[in-house]
Amino acid sequence: MAWRDVGFPRWGLPTMRLTVRFLAGAPMERQLRFDTRVVRRDGRKEIVRT
Incomplete structure (x- = not known):
């Protein structure tokens, strides 16, 4: 998945949400x-945001 596909800047600076997503895996992805x-x-x- 490219950085831009998940709404992050082109240079791909890691954010807390991104880190949590990668560490938590599928459950966080669903949430x-x-x-x-x-x-x-x-x-x-x-x-x-909805």
């Missing part, structure tokens, strides 16, 4: 999808 929504704008994916 993240539960309270966020990925929408396509102009061919890009952006994460929007």
Whole structure:
């Protein structure tokens, strides 16, 4: 998965959420999808809080 696909800057600076996501694995991934929504704008994916 490319950095831009999860809404991070092109240079890919690690954030706490990103670190937690990688460490926690699938359960955190499901939780993240539960309270966020990925929408396509102009061919890009952006994460929007719901």
